[in-house]
Amino acid sequence: xxxxxxxxxxxxxxxxxxxxxxxxxxxxxxxxxxxxxxxxxxxxxxxxxxxxxxxxxxxxxxxxxxxxxxxxxxxxxxxxxxxxxxxxxxxxxxxxxxxxxxxxxxxxxxxxxxxxxxxxxxxxxxxxxxxxxxxxxxxxxxxxxxxxxxxxxxxxxxxxxxxxxxxxxxxxxxxxxxxxxxxxxxxxxxxxxxxxxxxxxxxxxxxxxxxxxxxxxxxxxxxxxxxxxxxxxxxxxxxxxxxxxxxxxxxxxxxxxxxxxxxxxx
DNA sequence: ATACCTGTTTCCCG
DNA sequence: CCGGGAAACAGGTA
Numbered sequence: 001x002x003x004x005x006x007x008x009x010x011x012x013x014x015x016x017x018x019x020x021x022x023x024x025x026x027x028x029x030x031x032x033x034x035x036x037x038x039x040x041x042x043x044x045x046x047x048x049x050x051x052x053x054x055x056x057x058x059x060x061x062x063x064x065x066x067x068x069x070x071x072x073x074x075x076x077x078x079x080x081x082x083x084x085x086x087x088x089x090x091x092x093x094x095x096x097x098x099x100x101x102x103x104x105x106x107x108x109x110x111x112x113x114x115x116x117x118x119x120x121x122x123x124x125x126x127x128x129x130x131x132x133x134x135x136x137x138x139x140x141x142x143x144x145x146x147x148x149x150x151x152x153x154x155x156x157x158x159x160x161x162x163x164x165x166x167x168x169x170x171x172x173x174x175x176x177x178x179x180x181x182x183x184x185x186x187x188x189x190x191x192x193x194x195x196x197x198x199x200x201x202x203x204x205x206x207x208x209x210x211x212x213x214x215x216x217x218x219x220x221x222x223x224x225x226x227x228x229x230x231x232x233x234x235x236x237x238x239x240x241x242x243x244x245x246x247x248x249x250x251x252x253x254x255x256x257x258x259x260x261x262x263x264x265x266x
Numbered sequence: 267a268t269a270c271c272t273g274t275t276t277c278c279c280g
Numbered sequence: 281c282c283g284g285g286a287a288a289c290a291g292g293t294a
Contacts, residue, residue: 058273076290110292114274152283158284252287
C-alpha cells in the first residue's frame with residue numbers, strides 16, 4: 001500500500017512510541033531490509049528515547065536520543081505496527097523496538113523496504129537533501145514544468161512516478177492524477193499543451209492533498225468517487241463517464257485509465 | 267499451478 | 281555522460 005498518504009498513516013503507528021525509552025531491540029537475522037549493513041548496530045537503540053517521527057514522500061525518519069537517526073522505507077509490502085508488550089516477532093518482522101507496555105514493529109514480507117541507522121549531530125544528508133514535498137507551498141508549477149522539459153520522451157505515467165520530482169507519488173496516485181487531468185498515461189510530455197500542464201499540476205496538488213486528508217489521517221480509502229476504487233482489477237467502471245476502464249502496463253507498471261476521457265494523441 | 271503486485275536499484279542500450 | 285526501459289529483488293494472494 002505505501003504511497004504518500006499510506007506512509008503518513010503508517011508513521012502514526014510509531015508516533016505512539018514518542019518520548020518513551022526503548023527497552024530492547026530485535027532485528028531479523030536475514031531480512032534484506034538491512035541491505036548489506038551491519039544489523040548489530042541497532043542494539044545502540046537500547047535505552048534511547050524516540051524523540052521524533054516524520055515522513056517525506058515515501059521516506060520516514062525517526063530520531064532518538066544519543067544522536068541516532070533511523071531511516072525507514074516501506075518498500076512494496078512494508079508496514080508499521082503498534083503491538084502490546086509480550087508480542088513475539090512474526091516471521092517477516094524486520095525490526096522490533098520494545099517499550100514499556102508496548103512494542104513498535106516494522107514488518108515487510110517482500111523485503112523491498114529499507115532500514116538504515118546513523119549517528120550524527122544533525123539529520124542525515126539523504127534527509128536534508130530531499131526534494132520539495134508535493135504538500136509544501138514551495139511545490140510549484142516550475143517543478144512539473146522542468147520535469148516535463150527534461151524528460152520529453154518518457155510516458156507521463158513513468159515521469160509522475162519519479163521520486164526526484166514528485167516524492168511520495170505511487171502507482172495508484174499517478175493513475176488518479178492522470179485520470180482527473182484527462183490525459184492518457186502513455187502520453188509523452190512533448191505534446192502537452194500549456195493548458196494541459198496547468199491542469200496536470202492542479203490535479204497533482206488535488207490528489208496529494210486529498211489522499212493525505214483521507215488515507216493519511218484516518219487510514220482506509222480515498223473518497224468514493226475516486227478512480228482508486230475501480231483500478232485494482234479488470235472490469236472497473238470510470239466514475240466520471242460510466243464507461244469501462246482499461247488496464248495495461250505503461251512505464252513498466254500496471255496502469256488503469258478511462259479510454260473515453262483519456263485519449264492518446266500523437 | 268500460475269500470474270500478478272501500492273517500489274527501487276542496477277544493468278544495458280542508444 | 282545522458283535518458284529510457286527491462287530485469288531483479290521475494291513472498292503473499294487470487
